[in-house]
Amino acid sequence: MSTTSAGSHVSGPSIDVLIPAIEKDLATLPYVIDSLRRYVRHPISHIYIVSPGSSRIREMCSRKGCIFVDETTVLPFTKKDIRYSSSRWNRSGWLYQQLLKLNGDHICRENYFLVIDADTVLIRPHRFRSEGKTVFYCRNWSQPEYFRTYRKLMGTAAPSPKSFVTHYMLFEKSKLTALKRTIEARHGMPWHAAILRSIDRKKQFGFSEFETYANYVYSGNRASVLLRNANNKALKTSASAVGTKQRRKLARTYRSISFHQRKGYSIPAKH
Numbered sequence: 001m002s003t004t005s006a007g008s009h010v011s012g013p014s015i016d017v018l019i020p021a022i023e024k025d026l027a028t029l030p031y032v033i034d035s036l037r038r039y040v041r042h043p044i045s046h047i048y049i050v051s052p053g054s055s056r057i058r059e060m061c062s063r064k065g066c067i068f069v070d071e072t073t074v075l076p077f078t079k080k081d082i083r084y085s086s087s088r089w090n091r092s093g094w095l096y097q098q099l100l101k102l103n104g105d106h107i108c109r110e111n112y113f114l115v116i117d118a119d120t121v122l123i124r125p126h127r128f129r130s131e132g133k134t135v136f137y138c139r140n141w142s143q144p145e146y147f148r149t150y151r152k153l154m155g156t157a158a159p160s161p162k163s164f165v166t167h168y169m170l171f172e173k174s175k176l177t178a179l180k181r182t183i184e185a186r187h188g189m190p191w192h193a194a195i196l197r198s199i200d201r202k203k204q205f206g207f208s209e210f211e212t213y214a215n216y217v218y219s220g221n222r223a224s225v226l227l228r229n230a231n232n233k234a235l236k237t238s239a240s241a242v243g244t245k246q247r248r249k250l251a252r253t254y255r256s257i258s259f260h261q262r263k264g265y266s267i268p269a270k271h
Helices: 023-027 029-039 055-064 092-102 144-154 173-187 191-198 209-220 244-251
Strands: 015-020 043-051 067-070 112-116 120-122 133-138 168-172 225-229 232-234 256-258
Touching: 015 029, 015 092, 023 029, 023 055, 029 043, 029 055, 029 112, 029 120, 043 055, 055 067, 092 191, 092 209, 133 168, 133 209, 144 173, 144 191, 144 209, 168 173, 168 209, 173 191, 173 209, 209 225
Parallel strands: 015 043, 015 112, 043 067, 133 225, 232 256
Antiparallel strands: 112 168, 120 256
């Protein structure tokens, strides 16, 4: 199965796409998929939807030409094995889907694969490789705990002046594999075990897959990446409520729009 972005200027390396999802994402997921095919300026070979067993998501994958991946086949443990919660919040599923993304090199076939959150819709053209460099989309704020965990994992401070937590990111298989091997060599255990051990379970924003991978790549060779502002807009409405006219108006300022259903997720951390 091969799908190609609509429109002109589709070039560069072919990529796969990986989207972790659960049934609550079905309200936005079709819009996410359509936006990828319209606005990603690379040939898209496969779109993988990683999900719990769900007939509704399987049906949507069939309808939209995507490949369903049972999430229980991706890692040597499942969401129920993760204990990351307090009396006020539960981040176990949130952490699990990050670890699923980090094993995308065992799912995707292309050397490059784009990971995107199931609640984020692109509204302008995106290119993720340019002039032989990877394009990372950035924002100006992050969660301090992400960087504390990075230091625990890597032994050095995260070097980027920006935050890479912008709801989508292009991964290069060889560099992702190298990151995980580096973590394993430093901690003497599987990469996912090292991540789980490094997180402060008392803090609800304890780890970021995007912050970790991109800072690792950036630290290795800053000249190999291009940093661009993400210009993402969080909306409180539903994806179906955003018509063509509103989307075009938003696209004058923003590159993507997100429809978060998690309280506090899009609130900047207080420093």
